[in-house]
Amino acid sequence: MKKIIMLWAALAAICFAQNKISKNHPSTSLTCKTCHACEVPTKQDPCLNACPRASMVTVYQPAEKTKNVVTLGEISKKYMPVIFQHRIHAEMAEMSGGCTTCHHYNTSGPIQPCKNCHLLNRKRDDISKPDLEAAYHRQCITCHREWSHQNNCVSCHALKSSMLSSAEMQKAKALESKTHPKLVVPKKLVFQTNDKDGKLVTFFHDEHINLFGAKCVDCHQQQNCSMCHDKGKANMVNNPEGMPIKMQKSKAEHHKPCFTCHQNDDCSVCHKDKVAGPFNHEIRTGWALNRFHAKLSCTKCHGSSYKFTKLDNNCISCHKDWKPGTFKHEVTGLKLSKNHLDADCSDCHINKDFSKPPTCTNCHDDKSFPKDKPGTLVAGKRS
């Protein structure tokens, strides 16, 4: 009897321990085993697995919805707490790894403060992850070093002694309301390679976004901060528009963003001897985009970006509902008269080639386009 009571007590204790999960604990469909190695994790011994960095994080939010300023002051002795402009950094991080750049092991619950995992003491038992000071520094210094080429403390830390002056206080206050300036998106970039043939690569930045449907982060994933912030360096941002940009990185690094899509393309698609002109549908495909089609983005007809599908020039390839009877011919600028409504497209447009002028001779011996029209012109639209 005593044994049974003991067993029940033990079971109850386990259940109680399992149920008492703190508010911060993620409560989504993750299985316990994803993070915890043992059967009954406790607060004292959570027996956490080494989670795969980044893939655990499910909390993504746009930069403008995040905290503006976070004050990091747990470890300051000589220096004032660091006023970290969270939102600006979040905006920049959208082009260089996103939230997970810093919030790396966060599970699907609320964002955890760094100190939950990174302990305050340098001398500690679990040395598998850095202490809090090192964790902060590792996140900040790598980027700051890239573009400032310095490791000086005072760019983030104000000295405690200097903070006594009111000017410094005001400066700190001003930081809180600062936002990141709007990004200037370049139109065209010309890269100068070291190759003999096809020396120049012209990259139309605006086309890739507006026409081809590329998003910033498709190419700008692991962006160096120095690309914008290293004022001393000649780079794409500091380069005057259209001036050739010399190669600074390795060949592989330069090709990497392009190869996401242009993997199977011939070199000469990008590498040319002269500065190339903008994308021209007629030159590339033999089919000029006029009138209604001129302003369309590629994705509208050719499917999602990166997997553009080839189409023939039959209207029906895109306009699935364009059939005799349902097609509103007035969108072309010409409203068909009653007699012509039931005619097949190919009666006037021979072989359904809509790029050529229509013909009347299939039915009428004495009529010819454009002198005679099978209907009336719609006001305001060009025929």
Place this chain on the structure above:
Amino acid sequence: MGKQNRRDFLKTTAIAGTAISGLSIKSAKAAPKDILSEDRMGVLVDTTVCIGCRNCEWACKTAHDLPTQSLDKYSDRSVFKEMRRPDESALTVVNEYPNPQNSEIPTDVKVQCMHCDHPACVSACIVGAFSKHENGSVVWDTNKCIGCRYCMVACPFQVPAFQFDKALNPQIKKCDFCFERTKVGKLPACVEICPVEALTYGNRNDLVKIARERIRRNPEKYVNHIFGEYEVGGTSWLYLANQDFSKLQFPKLGDKPAPGVSESIQHGIFAYFVPPVSLYALLGGLMWITKRKNESEE
């Protein structure tokens, strides 16, 4: 038994000698010196994390009472223009190399004594001024040193430095793994000050596991090599890098302990008292021949 004859004397000294050497082997196991403990400590240097702030250089000098500039002077990066070596005035230095993965961020490498598991300096020192301690550190004793500088020749990493400029009481200078600090539970000075924890202090076995885990998680970032895990029989200081260690001026060393060859030759020759016995036999023979010659001349 007032008069001990020569044969008896040799017998007793031989027996006493073996007894002493036998004892000394036993007592060495209990003593913290010159043994390899499973709990020995080490430092894992992750050169991919190091930012080259050189705070460790300052902390080291301060901890060892060496003259130094103020800490803020150490942010000067022009020192990286030339390669530096640890010497009698700086027990650790940081050098900078190009980073093949990111040209914006150079690779910085801290250099100091590696604290070998089988130290060549300990083996080479003829007066036992060097000793390997239970906590992994290889420490030099000023009271025993005679200034022969064999340790400088023996070290595969060319670490020990000699105070050539001091006429009186010159010392051998090298990183002592902050022996005086760790003894009282403090961290080595460089580990304590590192702002990014590029230096991780801990049990050497744990550090090897941590290093392996870092490589496993980030195979693109690291070369699959923990320098010091097997080099010269293993060292207390371990290194991770993003490029081949030969490009970071690490010497290419085998897995066998550095003193292995010299020790095996020496121990081979000196086994069973062969050299002293043969020397005495030779001298005895010479004496016997000359004595007989003198006698025959008389």
